[in-house]
Amino acid sequence: MARKAASVNRKEELVSAAVDVFAEIGYYRATTAKVAERAGISQPYVFRFFATKEDLLTEALSVSWQRMTEAFRAVIDRAGADTLEEELVEAYVGIMEKHRSEILLQMQAQTIGEPRIVETMRSGFREVRTMVEEAFGRAGIADPKRRTLLFLARGMLCNISMSLDLPELMEEENV
Amino acid sequence: MARKAASVNRKEELVSAAVDVFAEIGYYRATTAKVAERAGISQPYVFRFFATKEDLLTEALSVSWQRMTEAFRAVIDRAGADTLEEELVEAYVGIMEKHRSEILLQMQAQTIGEPRIVETMRSGFREVRTMVEEAFGRAGIADPKRRTLLFLARGMLCNISMSLDLPELMEEENV
DNA sequence: TTGACTTGTAATTGATCAATCACTAATTAA
DNA sequence: TTAATTAGTGATTGATCAATTACAAGTCAA
Numbered sequence: 001m002a003r004k005a006a007s008v009n010r011k012e013e014l015v016s017a018a019v020d021v022f023a024e025i026g027y028y029r030a031t032t033a034k035v036a037e038r039a040g041i042s043q044p045y046v047f048r049f050f051a052t053k054e055d056l057l058t059e060a061l062s063v064s065w066q067r068m069t070e071a072f073r074a075v076i077d078r079a080g081a082d083t084l085e086e087e088l089v090e091a092y093v094g095i096m097e098k099h100r101s102e103i104l105l106q107m108q109a110q111t112i113g114e115p116r117i118v119e120t121m122r123s124g125f126r127e128v129r130t131m132v133e134e135a136f137g138r139a140g141i142a143d144p145k146r147r148t149l150l151f152l153a154r155g156m157l158c159n160i161s162m163s164l165d166l167p168e169l170m171e172e173e174n175v
Numbered sequence: 176m177a178r179k180a181a182s183v184n185r186k187e188e189l190v191s192a193a194v195d196v197f198a199e200i201g202y203y204r205a206t207t208a209k210v211a212e213r214a215g216i217s218q219p220y221v222f223r224f225f226a227t228k229e230d231l232l233t234e235a236l237s238v239s240w241q242r243m244t245e246a247f248r249a250v251i252d253r254a255g256a257d258t259l260e261e262e263l264v265e266a267y268v269g270i271m272e273k274h275r276s277e278i279l280l281q282m283q284a285q286t287i288g289e290p291r292i293v294e295t296m297r298s299g300f301r302e303v304r305t306m307v308e309e310a311f312g313r314a315g316i317a318d319p320k321r322r323t324l325l326f327l328a329r330g331m332l333c334n335i336s337m338s339l340d341l342p343e344l345m346e347e348e349n350v
Numbered sequence: 351t352t353g354a355c356t357t358g359t360a361a362t363t364g365a366t367c368a369a370t371c372a373c374t375a376a377t378t379a380a
Numbered sequence: 381t382t383a384a385t386t387a388g389t390g391a392t393t394g395a396t397c398a399a400t401t402a403c404a405a406g407t408c409a410a
Binding site for chain 2: 356358361
Binding site for chain 2: 024025026028029104107108110111112113118121122125126129145149150152153154156157159160163164165166168169171
């Protein structure tokens with residue numbers, strides 16, 4: 001089974017390299033050769049793991065959404081009702097700091113019209129929204145639907161603040 | 176002077192075609208040939224108006240920001256203090272409906288790392304923010320800084336709602 | 351009316367890149 | 381040991397595209 005495990009690692013390294021390269025120079029400018037180089041493999045070998053470049057993007061996106069939902073899930077399972085929103089914001093900021101590339105990739109994917117990409121983004125968004133809304137409801141927070149949308153909206157503004165380097169959009173005292 | 180005026184029109188038509196084509200299939204997938212076809216001119220002729228494809232994108236972005244700031248300026252000059260925010264939201268929704276492509280282009284540009292694109296986006300964002308914040312201040316709205324950021328955040332969520340076709344992110348009753 | 355200028359295009363070029371092909375080297379199972 | 385499978389690469393291909401070149405037809409001023 002050592003073979004299999006090594007192969008899984010290779011694939012994970014490849015996806016992780018793809019996230020970074022796609023985020024740095026953009027999906028369409030990023031070449032499979034650059035991704036391969038970052039992953040330490042040859043360019044043709046990329047296509048042993050993913051049939052097309054778009055398949056690789058889809059997987060990279062899925063991984064980024066998984067990280068986000070898992071982080072939120074952990075907060076929801078642990079946080080008290082009074083600090084829930086605060087801790088969700090903290091978790092998101094944490095992801096933005098530690099996994100900047102994944103957020104930048106998601107931002108790109110917001111405008112890539114390919115049906116499979118759109119679907120991946122839609123389901124990611126829906127899952128986060130549902131999860132947060134239910135948690136807000138259970139925590140007895142007033143108007144959970146509205147609060148969830150505000151939470152998401154602030155997140156989207158944070159993204160832009162990061163990608164365009166406009167820190168004034170994230171002033172803590174105005175949250 | 177008829178020559179000059181016709182030339183200005185051609186250029187405007189070209190930029191407008193670029194906005195649409197870039198928005199539809201993405202800046203990097205959009206070819207100068209497709210933009211030219213949409214504008215009803217030949218592909219090489221594009222380069223008589225703009226030295227590079229990126230120059231064309233920069234101009235297209237500038238135009239889209241101008242439309243937005245002009246629309247907001249008109250509202251601010253006209254609206255009463257009590258309906259200011261409401262009317263600004265209306266104006267934004269109007270742009271999203273009538274000039275969907277321009278919003279989609281701005282969303283793309285949020286993650287295009289090219290320095291001149293970043294700078295165009297930054298100055299557009301700053302101008303809108305400053306304009307709205309000052310108007311909120313003059314209108315005696317409480318906490319104008321915070322309200323402006325909320326206004327922008329909601330706008331960014333609207334964008335995503337449109338581009339990913341997730342109408343539940345824009346439920347009127349939760350605004 | 352001729353020469354300079356403007357408007358416009360067809361054809362080409364040089365680069366780039368996703369994907370395929372043809373192959374070698376290592377690993378494993380019998 | 382050997383046959384089959386797996387891991388991995390170099391070389392190539394076919395397509396695409398931004399940008400250039402070289403040219404033609406119209407316009408206008410002297």
